[in-house]
Amino acid sequence: QGPDPDIAVIAERFQDIGKKILVLSGKGGVGKSSVSTQLAYTLSRDPDVQVGLLDIDICGPSVPTLTGTMDEEVERTAQGWQPVYVGPDRNLAVMSIGYLLPSKNDAVIWRGPKKNGLIKQFLRDVYWSQLDYLIVDTPPGTSDEHMSIVQYLPDIDGAIIVTTPQEVALADVRKEINFCHKVGLPVIGVVENMSGFVCPNCDKVHQIFKPTSGGAAKMCADMDVPFLGAIPLDGVLTEACDKGSSWAEVAGDKPTGGPKALIDIAE
């Protein structure tokens, strides 16, 4: 068997793509997709910055819901599948396997080789044009999708790992970090999500998981990986995610709480 010809096609596709960042989490429900999406929106606040958001969670794609694009039909042109453009300046390009599923409510149960083929096809066929950033939202844990993306996406800049403060979640983050080391993926850093709670009455952050908040920062120090910041539970983010929009559309341009944490992380 000779070299896979798709590898060269994919490499050419990704020539004009700037930073390629995978978003990982040890567990589901820690807010990985919300963080991926809101981070992509945060980066695209500058209209001159082109951002891509790729959802490769085949069994549970949530990016269409989080970007309010569930009913979009993706178009196939001579150049390839066209992403859906969102945000006030239409400079956030979104592509999800969710757009291609026959029924939005069907569960997808596919075995590894078929997932691998689909991810390869995605990378080969989506036409991103030029991007400054590509954020890739992955399924929780380390599964076939992760192996495929690491195998086919050339020169990934690194991974951001999202966790919650509790020790059970942190234990799985250590596994994610070890996975990154094993496949040679640089760890950009860890984000502690749902870290405290922004009280709607007093606007202060309360530590509801006391004394566990801050556990991720300590774990990062122990494992010698960067800690990127803590995002509190914030009603603005819940509302933005439920509406399928960016935090800026809900809160305006007054970043406090969760949005402020996202801006600090994006910088």
Ligand code: ADP
């Ligand atoms: P995962 O991708 O890890 O499974 P999701 O991103 O789907 O998790 O998040 C689960 C839910 O938690 C979403 O409905 C989202 O609105 C909410 N959520 C996530 N992070 C926050 C946060 N910091 N503040 C408020 N709500 C959040």
